[in-house]
Amino acid sequence: MLTILFDGVAYGMLLFVLAVGLCITLGLMNFINLAHGAFAMAGGYLTVVMMNRMGISFYWCLPAAFIFAAVLGVVLERTLYRRLYDKTHLDQVLFSIGLIFMATAAVDYAMGASQQIVNLPPELNGRVEILGANVGVYRLFVIAICGLLTIALQYVIARTRFGSRLRASVDDGRVARGLGIDVTGIFALTFAVGSGLAGLGGALGASILSMDPSFPLKYMIYFLIVISVGGASTITGPFFASILLGVADVAGKYFIPAVGGFIIYTIMVAVLIFRPQGLFTRSAKR
Amino acid sequence: MSAIDAKPPAEAAAPPAASGAPAVSPAARLLAGSRWRWYEFAFWGLALGSYFVFPNKLMLISEILILGLLALSIDLTLGYAGLVTLGQGAFFGVGAYAAGLAAKYGAGAGPWSDPLLGLVIAAGAAGLVGFVTSFLVLRGSDLTRLMVTLGVALIVEEIVTQAKSVTGGSDGLQGVMSSNVLGMWSFDLYGKTAFWYVLIVTFVCFWFCRRLVNSPFGLSLLAIKGNPLRARAIGMPVNARLVAIYTISAAIAGLAGGLLTQTTQFASPDMVAFHRSADSLLILIFGGSGHLYGGLIGAVAFRIMQDFIGNITPQYWLFWVGLVLVLLVLFVRNGIVGLMANGWRRLTQKSHEGKNP
Numbered sequence: 001m002l003t004i005l006f007d008g009v010a011y012g013m014l015l016f017v018l019a020v021g022l023c024i025t026l027g028l029m030n031f032i033n034l035a036h037g038a039f040a041m042a043g044g045y046l047t048v049v050m051m052n053r054m055g056i057s058f059y060w061c062l063p064a065a066f067i068f069a070a071v072l073g074v075v076l077e078r079t080l081y082r083r084l085y086d087k088t089h090l091d092q093v094l095f096s097i098g099l100i101f102m103a104t105a106a107v108d109y110a111m112g113a114s115q116q117i118v119n120l121p122p123e124l125n126g127r128v129e130i131l132g133a134n135v136g137v138y139r140l141f142v143i144a145i146c147g148l149l150t151i152a153l154q155y156v157i158a159r160t161r162f163g164s165r166l167r168a169s170v171d172d173g174r175v176a177r178g179l180g181i182d183v184t185g186i187f188a189l190t191f192a193v194g195s196g197l198a199g200l201g202g203a204l205g206a207s208i209l210s211m212d213p214s215f216p217l218k219y220m221i222y223f224l225i226v227i228s229v230g231g232a233s234t235i236t237g238p239f240f241a242s243i244l245l246g247v248a249d250v251a252g253k254y255f256i257p258a259v260g261g262f263i264i265y266t267i268m269v270a271v272l273i274f275r276p277q278g279l280f281t282r283s284a285k286r
Numbered sequence: 287m288s289a290i291d292a293k294p295p296a297e298a299a300a301p302p303a304a305s306g307a308p309a310v311s312p313a314a315r316l317l318a319g320s321r322w323r324w325y326e327f328a329f330w331g332l333a334l335g336s337y338f339v340f341p342n343k344l345m346l347i348s349e350i351l352i353l354g355l356l357a358l359s360i361d362l363t364l365g366y367a368g369l370v371t372l373g374q375g376a377f378f379g380v381g382a383y384a385a386g387l388a389a390k391y392g393a394g395a396g397p398w399s400d401p402l403l404g405l406v407i408a409a410g411a412a413g414l415v416g417f418v419t420s421f422l423v424l425r426g427s428d429l430t431r432l433m434v435t436l437g438v439a440l441i442v443e444e445i446v447t448q449a450k451s452v453t454g455g456s457d458g459l460q461g462v463m464s465s466n467v468l469g470m471w472s473f474d475l476y477g478k479t480a481f482w483y484v485l486i487v488t489f490v491c492f493w494f495c496r497r498l499v500n501s502p503f504g505l506s507l508l509a510i511k512g513n514p515l516r517a518r519a520i521g522m523p524v525n526a527r528l529v530a531i532y533t534i535s536a537a538i539a540g541l542a543g544g545l546l547t548q549t550t551q552f553a554s555p556d557m558v559a560f561h562r563s564a565d566s567l568l569i570l571i572f573g574g575s576g577h578l579y580g581g582l583i584g585a586v587a588f589r590i591m592q593d594f595i596g597n598i599t600p601q602y603w604l605f606w607v608g609l610v611l612v613l614l615v616l617f618v619r620n621g622i623v624g625l626m627a628n629g630w631r632r633l634t635q636k637s638h639e640g641k642n643p
Binding site: 035063080083087089090091096097098099101102103104105108109154189217221224228262265272273 | 336358370372421425428429430432433434436437438440441444445448492541560564567568571601602604605606607608609610611612614615
């Protein structure tokens with residue numbers, strides 16, 4: 001029972017790291033980037049390549065995945081995404097679906113359609129007893145890293161100058177611009193960090209989530225649930241939403257496997273209808 | 287969208303678009319729009335003629351028509367009412383399974399296997415689902431709509447794959463046997479009956495949509511698309527109109543799904559999958575939304591492209607779909623119909639030459 005809770009929390013934390021970049025970019029630019037999962041996939045596959053083909057240690061892969069996805073993100077943002085900020089949501093959705101398709105096919109071409117397997121370092125395998133629950137060491141590792149990241153993110157956003165600028169831009173981009181805040185620059189940086197976090201999440205999750213070419217499409221819906229439940233203006237909202245989703249998904253698959261994803265989809269639609277601004281936000285804005 | 291309409295009012299073509307038209311009375315505008323133009327005859331003539339030109343590709347042509355019908359149903363909501371949706375595949379799938387189950391129940395002989403009744407059932411089931419879910423679409427922004435429609439499509443897909451006893455799960459619905467069309471023509475191996483059946487049903491649906499968008503009702507949809515607040519302010523029942531068009535669109539999508547099940551004698555979860563919704567949206571955008579013909583022309587272009595690229599790199603077809611989507615969004619507005627209308631206008635301004643797609 002407690003094991004499921006632990007697994008769920010680890011899964012939820014992972015989802016949070018994967019989705020947080022999307023939440024912020026959505027809140028900041030009102031831009032729907034469905035292709036966010038592609039950055040996670042990039043990080044995951046980089047890890048696979050580095051570990052299995054070059055034999056580089058897993059711990060080096062994590063920062064590498066972050067940097068790789070962040071660079072990828074900033075390049076795409078500067079060349080392609082920025083052209084779409086003033087277009088309709090439909091255009092943005094079509095565009096990012098196009099990117100998903102391209103990423104899926106490109107990875108299929110380069111790496112094959114089969115699921116990739118990551119061999120974790122031996123010290124991360126195995127299980128330990130905590131509070132009477134049997135917990136995988138790797139799950140603990142994931143929880144620790146994601147927890148640290150969350151705290152760091154919360155600190156940056158709540159305490160630093162950059163964070164206050166970011167919050168100002170999210171709250172009202174126009175006024176923030178009027179006050180001399182470089183919203184475009186902040187956005188590019190946030191996009192890069194968000195993509196980087198997705199890449200890191202992909203690297204961390206390469207052994208938990210199944211890493212195959214359909215990854216961006218499969219997890220797109222999870223990101224959307226995190227956003228719709230958590231709201232897109234803070235990071236605490238998405239955080240609780242991710243944990244909730246992770247636990248609900250793991251528990252649901254464990255106890256009532258026949259129902260599968262049905263419950264979480266229903267929850268998403270219900271939340272969207274009754275609280276379009278998200279469960280954990282203060283008030284409706286957009 | 288305004289490309290076709292920008293011609294002089296006497297020549298104003300099929301879709302009454304919401305922009306920059308000179309002051310014409312609404313009735314005259316509707317009448318001008320509802321007149322059949324020569325290129326419309328040419329289009330359906332070509333569709334008819336393809337029976338004789340490609341006698342061994344009839345199944346493919348039927349499939350193209352079905353795809354076009356699905357895209358047409360999206361055109362009603364997106365192109366005319368301005369409702370974005372990512373979940374049209376749900377209605378397509380509901381229709382496909384409804385028709386399939388009805389035919390299976392009748393086991394190829396009983397009254398339930400009648401294809402026309404199957405279509406009615408498919409349209410009814412999908413329309414019902416559309417009616418119920420339309421209330422979810424009324425609220426919120428574009429983003430909420432996209433996510434709600436996507437969520438509904440995912441729920442339908444989940445139901446289809448999980449309810450194995452009814453739908454056959456991921457193996458698909460086997461043993462779909464339709465009886466003869468009108469009791470006279472049976473579905474043959476070469477798809478001759480299927481071709482005529484699909485062509486006629488598609489045409490009837492198209493004719494219905496054409497009447498619909500050229501009616502005061504259709505005009506009110508364009509008004510709602512242009513500015514929902516103002517439409518409400520002049521006394522239009524905005525929500526009721528949106529519910530109506532969403533339901534109609536769902537029913538037509540269901541009809542398309544029913545057609546596919548009946549002609550292929552099979553229904554699978556693939557028919558409700560996400561890529562079905564994405565593809566049909568792509569087809570419509572490819573062809574150009576808000577013209578009615580966009581979906582049909584887009585479907586033709588889409589399948590030709592699929593065949594062409596599929597011959598070179600069958601496995602990585604998805605990449606090129608993605609590339610086309612990205613390029614379309616970035617560079618081409620209004621799709622093929624928009625391009626053709628632009629080209630046509632340029633030609634007629636200079637000299638009279640042939641149509642240049």
